[in-house]
Amino acid sequence: MLKTFKKGGVHPPENKISAAQPVEVLPLPAKVIIPLSQHIGAPAEAMVAKGDRVKTGQLIAKSAGFVSANIHSTVSGIVESLEPVMDSSGYKRPAITINVEGDDWEPSVDRSPNLKKEITLSAQDIIKKIAEAGIVGLGGATFPTHVKLSVPAGKKAEMLVINGVECEPFLTSDHRLMLEKGHELMIGIQILMKALNVPKAMVGIEANKPDAVSHLQSLAKSYSGIEVQPLKVKYPQGGEKQLIKALTGREVPSGGLPIDIGAVVHNVGTALAVYEAVQKNKPLVERIVTVTGKNLAHPSNFLVRIGTPVSALIAAAGGLPDDTGKVVSGGPMMGKAVSSIDVPVTKGTSGILVIPAAESKRKPEGVCIRCAKCVSVCPMGLEPYLLYRLGQRMQYSQMEVERVLDCMECGSCSFECPANLFLLDFIRLGKVEVGKIVRERKN
């Protein structure tokens, strides 16, 4: 009997069609667009001017606040402009556009493929190094990693949880990473353990990736304190609260953070980026992105420089099919449709999903028949139908009482609803409004 979280969850069709495709290095684009806001928190401050020549890995925007992250040039070339550019949010936001010329790296970056096992830095230096490298949560939430590693006073981390679940259908970037970069990942996990001063790390992987589970299990034997645990396939197991529950049986209290129960969760992609930053001095300039879709000619996994336009990825995967209805940045459950395929890949882009026109339209909204399916699938134990009604009536203070802020927008309720109610839409708007109420109360 495989472990999983208890409350709610759904099992959408997995569709991991690109799982067998090894990671290919995408050729450099002619131009990259690097948004200044690729992470949760304050946008970074640009440090270059138009016409400047930059090298790959050079710091081009500085972290602006406690919760913020550095941004490095992902290519070498000349800064073309600092004008706002449309990103996957659908809005134009400040960005640095760089015309690519060659691939001239910062000399301090160690680009040799040699494995560097020995961890020489102290915990504080590791966190400093991670902050310098601009690493953020690569699972998609893009929370700055160094902030997560700085455990607040009075709290103690007891264990590190590594998220290799990849519960989103279609996406396979973490799967390929675990298969191809296993050793680097293990060292990355050990670095994170040292930074947090914890003796134990648990890697959770869903059982639909048996090759990754057995590969990492065999590797884990030679690294102390790392346990690899297969998990039953259930969405949204990649949510950090669900993953902690599945692996340890502990539950994060409502409104709390994983650190409240002594856990810190990091994605496998983040662990690899940490290895590269700490051992190889390489900032976060590239990531693995799955490009997939039922009608796409060659669904693939690419190692992509951040800032590459999505159109370049789709072209490399066989071009945009004629019957494309929408292009989603991220997975089908939590991803967001992009308004243009010229938007750049950012630190949080785990996949690009091309959906055919026939499947891209929302179904008309029916009438709630009170079947309570939404209640039974909600992994946070909320009552989506109730939040939906309250949202329609704009009763936001009551929504707060009904714990709308616990919602992580996994979309299980909308996925399961037989009447296709716009459950998540109203809940999401409610979260924004309740957030305003909470902020006002604090001030």
Add this chain to the structure above:
Amino acid sequence: MSSVLTTSILMLTILGVVLAVILYVVAQKFKVEEDPRIDEVEALLPGANCGGCGYPGCRGLADALVKADDISAIFCPVGGNETMRKVAAILGKAVEDKDPQIAVVRCSGSPQNRTRVVEYNGISSCKFASTLYSGDTGCQFGCLGLGDCVAVCKFDAIYIDPVSLLPVIDEEKCTACGACVKACPKLLIELRKKGPKGKRIFVSCMNTDKGGVARKYCSVACIGCFKCVKVCPYEAITLENNLAYIDANKCKLCRKCVEECPTDSILEVNFPPRKPKVEEQAQNAVTS
């Protein structure tokens, strides 16, 4: 038989008297002293409960009007100057006449002027759409056309034009209560001075992109060219962030800026049609 009847009547009578006394005492004890003028003032107010004055409904406004020493800062946009003068007469306080206002929509991005590049498929409401993307055209400032302003208008004064897909304000019905101003997530609606005979001139654009970018996606966008600023004899036009703004209090409605604007983003409303220029007249004479 008769004793049952008399006992019942007696008991009920006693009960009634006792309860009446209790009710009277309680009512006297917990009586709320309310200024009778609040009722009088409320009777004069329009009773729309639109909240345009900033108070919770007409009763709230009446209460505020009676309690405030100086009511010149309080205004009922629906009732207008006439109502405020009547209220002032009752309360013996001074009011100043305010210029009547009207809501104007500062976007002219009809499908003819800006092409749609994205198809939106979700809840038909601007506040939902604006959380997901900036709009279905390349302009991220313009009207989404999903009618949140129409839904909040209590006076039935806004409708979405089926051709331009933009909100149109009914001048007769608009009371300038400001509900639509608050409802628009793109902040496109502004309360402006209605002007003599409804004549007014305003920049119908909120695009702060640089001229080239703005023009690329919308043919009637303000491109921040400064031509209107230069031509205005009354210094009524300011230009900030590539966007011109006409101060309605300084504007003397000379219409020079309207002619000068290269992208037709300045609108004139309720003016008589212009006389054709001399050359054009000559041209017309030749062609006819």
